Amino acid sequence: MFLELKNLTVRFGSHVILDRLDCCMSGGALGLLGPNGAGKSTLLRTLLGFIKPVSGTASISGLDIIRDSRAIRSIIGYMPEHESYIHELSAVRLLRFMGELCGLSTRDAMERAHEVLFYVGLGEERYRNVETFSLGMQQKVKLAQALVHGPKLLILDEPTNALDPDGRREMISLIRDIIKNRGSHVILCSHILKDVEECCEDVLVLNNGRCIMAGNIDKLRHVDERVCHLRIKGNVDRFMSELSERGCVCSMGEKESIRVVLPSKERTELLFELAQKNDVQLRHFYFKRDSLEDLFLNALEESEKSGSS
């Protein structure tokens, strides 16, 4: 297992921030979700060794977060949530400095700084002072400094915070590339479910310091066989009115698809029968699957219910 949490508990005074967390991640990309105050950032800080757990353990790549804190930090790249830079340093110098702090020689650190800045798209701006950068560029510098020593695990805390749609798209494509082509594992902490959905295979949802859902996103998604999406060729209006007569609730969905909710007594064969009867071609047919948002909201709802009961 690449990441393993065992009964991990973090407490500040009497306040429990992380409550007996258990989770395993074999590698790839893990999305960390949860409402504000759920304990996401505390979990990341605990993994980085900034906060000591009161009980339980966690390990990254077989290294214990308390005993091997320094070794862990040498294989981790951390992109903090808030703006973070060093006064009056250019992007290339900042990265070189960060590389040297990781133990790279000056020559290697300089080479890597250039490489990484070109990779994140700041090659032309690399000699500019980071303070003069826009927010989007600063986000890229933060990502670059996390990458400079070639970490095995990248911890990204809200990487798309305050980015415009173009900036967000660029950042997401960079993260996807890092996961797919650069051989790094990623823990992505975000409020934006779409970011996690686009980048991650696994998800860990926290609420009030507890793990309320964990696992592979695809496996967690529930398929609802009573709600289906169709795309047809033929007389759409007639087909929809026939479906309505048989008790189905129809509406036009995205990209000219028809969303059909079958009544409880009917089965999906009805759709094929009516299509044949009306001489309509069924070009696409798929059942509704839960989105990550559905999963997240359902998990939160269940957690609230169990908490109140």
Added chain:
Amino acid sequence: MPVYETGYKTRDWVAKGIFYRLMAFSRYTYLQLKGNRRIHTLFVMSWLTFIVALALIYACVNTKLIERFGIPVRILPSLNARFFMVYLIAQIPFVFFFTLAVGPPLIANDIHHKALPMILSKPISRWEYLLGKFLVLFLLLSSITWFPGTILFITGTLTLPGSSNWIMYFWSESIYVLPALIIFSLVVIMTMNLVALLFSSLTENYRLAGVELVMFIIGASFVSKIAAAVFRSRRWNVLSPISNIISIAESLFKVRNTTSIPPALAWFCLILLWAGCILVLSTRVKAFHIYKE
């Protein structure tokens, strides 16, 4: 291969030792200071005293040359422990101004720009971060205190009036000056450095940290003088770190105590000050602060 033809990729490398990594703090601070004219001027001025001291040593061992210019030899200082002590005490204002120029932004800027989580996520601990920051001023202040002081001492002893047994004379009479010179310099550097780091860690604004540093060093001397005048006792000088430093200097160089502070008390006060600074620094320099209910 040009850098623009290489893409980012993870690769294995051998990490350098911790000292190399800590020196990165000094390297980058000096890079930032490289274009600072005030620092350059201050540095040149701080070495002017060295030139003057060197000229005095030359004059002391070439009295005939001085007499030829009609300058009375008796106005020249003696080449003894006091000479080196006075040289180092003359360096204290430069040490103070260097500390004032370089010290306050060291931690304050990192706190202001929220760089601590980013830096401490690299494989260095909080203590190593503090040591790295300490080294920035330590190396700079060393270059104007014990380093030129040692050169002066070596020059002075090598040019002493020759006699067949001058080496014996040197060993018996002056050897304590060298450790005194180094220990005194370290005491000055340690005190200024820790106080500067302390105030730098207490605020996000380096200018405010600078004001606090001035208030502490100058203000404490001022208060001690007032207290000494009001209570008619020079023991109140103990409130001033500078007076404590001078008391230690006088004991190390074996000259008459002018501060009325017993050396043991002066050591105790300074060690207490250093411990206090380290204690506060250990609580202030953290990647994240936890506010307990």
